Amino acid sequence: MQARIRTAMIVGMAMTVLAAVGVSVASAPPAHAAQVVTDIAYAPAQPAGSKGHLLDLYLPSTGITPRPLLIWHTGSAWTSDDGKAGTDAIAAIFNPLGFAVAGVSVRNSAQAIFPAQVHDIKAAIRWLRANAATYQIDPNRFAIMGDSSGGWLTEMATLSGGVAALEGTVGTTGVSSAVQVGLAFYSPTDFLQMNAQNLPTGGLDHDSPASPESLLVGCPIQTCPAKVAQANPMTYVDANDPPLMFLHGQADFLVPHGQSVLLYNRIKAQCGDATFVSVPAADHMMSQIMDPAQYGNQTVYTTTDCSETVGTGTLNPTWANFATFLRGGLKLGTSCEVAYATGAWNGAFNGTVTIRNTGTTPVDDWTVTWAWSGNQQITNAWNATVTQTGAQVTARDAGHNSYIGPGSSQSFGFSATATGTNPVPAQFKLNDIVCTKVPA
Helix, strand or coil: CHHHHHHHHHHHHHHHHHHHCCCCCCCCCCCCEEEEEEEEECCCCCCCCCCCCEEEEEEECCCCCCEEEEEEECCCCCCCCCCCCCHHHHHHHHHHHCCEEEEECCCCCCCCCCCHHHHHHHHHHHHHHHCCCCCCEEEEEEEEEEECHHHHHHHHHHHCCCCHHHCCCCCCCCCCCCCCEEEEECCCCCHHHHHHHCECCECCCCCCCCCHHHHHHCCCHHHCHHHHHHCCHHHHCCCCCCCEEEEEECCCCCCCCHHHHHHHHHHHHCCCCEEEEEECCCCCCHHHHCCHHHCCCCEEEEEECCEEEEEECCCCCCHHHHHHHHHHHCCCCCCEEEEEEEEEECCEEEEEEEEEECCCCCEECCEEEEECCCCCEEEEEECEEEEEECCEEEEEECCCCCEECCCCEEEEEEEEECCCCCCCCCCEEECCEECEEECC
């Protein structure tokens, strides 16, 4: 009975988290979603009638195509097979930024024990990549995000790319299950150390045969350390892993803060790429992790290429900062400058656009967009493929110039016709972010 009460408390906490970010179980399409496709079966139901092999897709009405994809899974201590519930709240944040959003469900621990949950998320990723063209998704730009057990799933998917034992044979096979960046909230890692890391005031008995962790792996965790190690994201850390950000509250009663400390130290030791945001006084709730009252107080640990920085208040836990981190990991660019120059003659002109990457992460594959305010019409272009629909212009890299390192730039040119005034376009965007205009 006690174990059931504890499990119910975790599920209740998960529902509280959903409410804190505006999630409703009865989902409504976000305003910027042009298309919402629900209950897509990425694999046959197992067991029959269950929901663990379903996903929902929220496709934005704005932005360039193909779109980057953000995969979301809501945590439940592995007790729910409906982890996609509430994805509408995440889509409401990221659809307007040009991201497609997929809410993915996996089997719960009563339906199948580990590694089934990892097999499922990888099957969903493979299905999404195999069907990327159908939904105008960029197969090379997959991000994943989740909280609690969903954060654990995020870390497993991010860190175990290429591990054959965790691929499984669920659903679509023969396609990569890799993601390019991950973001996790208050995730468990080393189950065997959770009791020792509990707060002095107490916490869950993670060693219990009825604990969420024991039910996940199918044995009391202290009796099967080899199986538990396979379920530990730290087991799969190496220097080639994608960038990972994870956040944890120092007052977390359900999943000890030390779990993320362990993961950060492992990634640092392996010269990996990680950002760990430690939030004082925050419990196991998104609303507390993102509480503006804590801005400036959080400790931020960053390790890249065996170099570490530690600061206080250097990265506030906001959706804008999370989006910037994901964009950086996807090599979409985080800030930019554009210089625009023209040379005119009767009824026509040439234009040159120079894009400078002012962010700290590279841009790989770029699209620049703008809108004319007059009757300008593109007739020719070089160093980019330029198309025009009405007043809207889209310029895509020419392949040889697709990479723009931090502080570097690329240029392209075009010819166009125009009559009357020919002002500089009001705004330029690089991969859906607004660039600062600078003199040519």
